[in-house]
Amino acid sequence: MGREERKLRKHHDERAKRERKLARKHSQTEQAEETGSGIDATVVGIGPGCCEVLENDRRCLCRTTLDVAVGDGVVYSPERQKILRVLPRRTVLSRPDPHNPRIERVIAANIDVVVVVVSLKSPPLRPGLIDRYFIAIERSGAEGILCVNKTDLMDEPGIPAELEPYRELGMQVFFCSAVTGAGIEQLAAELAGKTCVFTGHSGVGKSSLLNAMSPGLQLDTGDVSEIHNKGRHTTTTATRHVLPGGAIVIDTPGIREFGLWQITPATLRDYFPEMRDLAQLCKYRDCSHTEEPGCGVKEAVGSDRMRAARYSAYLRLLNALRANPTIY
Secondary structure, X not given: OOHHXXXXXXXXXXXXXXXXXXXXXXXXXXXXXXXXXOEEEEEEEEEOOEEEEEEOOEEEEEEOOOOOOOOOEEEEEOOOOEEEEEOOOOOEEEEEOOOOOOOEEEEEEOOOEEEEEEEOOOOOOOHHHHHXXXXXXHHHOOEEEEEEEOHHHOOOOOOOHHHHHHHHOOOEEEEOOOOOOOOHHHHHHHHOOOEEEEEXXXXXXXXXHHHHHOHHHOOOOOOEOOOOOOEOOOOOOOEEEEOOOOOEEEEOOOEOOOOOOOOOOOOHHHHOHHHHHHHOOOOOOOOOOOOOOOOHHHHXXXXXXXXHHHXXXXXXXXXXXXXXXXXX
16 A cells, blocks of 8 residues: 555545544434424435425425435424434435545435436446446345436347346336437336436436426436536436426436445345345355355356356456455
8 A cells, every 4th residue: 555545545534533523423412402392304405514304395494414315304493494313214325425435425315216327328338337326226225227318329229238137137127218208108107106316327318307207397407528428417416306297206416436335345245136046056155156166156157047247247346346445
């Protein structure tokens, strides 16, 4: 480890220590306040040191020292305009903080469905990012859906080979175009009455899909950079919207990298559903499915039970975690 890397790690450790100390202080302060009073509400927007909550049809901007996310149920004081406490979360989609991987950043809370939006072109498909998202979804407790947007740019109809393994795992795959309207009704019908979060790479068209499902939203959208073929951020904070069919949708800022919170080389295999049954055939209970003899997973690679592409994805993530576990 080089000198600069040691200095950076020391800086992150000290920052995390200060934040934990501050969080404990605020927690103790909150507990000392009137924990039995307040009104239940839902967080619908986040700002620096504050959040917007919705209680029936009433909206209120509240101060908060707590770690809240859009979708959280909270108890707040309308008199003090302050969040008193966060209610237990039913489901949580999260990732490590990009600047300090030892801190969890909750993307959305209490969601039924995570819609991972991708495109095949502009920006190009990144199966590795899909793999990371679905591991996070497995951990979240919510259902995962894959939405392929910009089908008007596809060269050929039909599901691309890169996406076939996800459908074989039982994940629903929707093909949509915010430009032509293809697939929009089917996606809206699937999400009706559910609380959802739209997430994905920058520039895949999450806000455009929401505009197509509910034209009255008029969310800002942007084009993909012609130079770098990467999306530009148009959604800067998570925002909550109610669609005509009754779906509650949280639109999140696009990301370029997605880390995995509290996933280690030893636990990674637990988040590949197709490995679970095959692992029962392994000679060793703690088999990593890499170099051990008598590995049921390795023996099944290339068959319908363990697609080669999914096994390769597992190896890529495993090697990345082993090389630098602190960034995940």
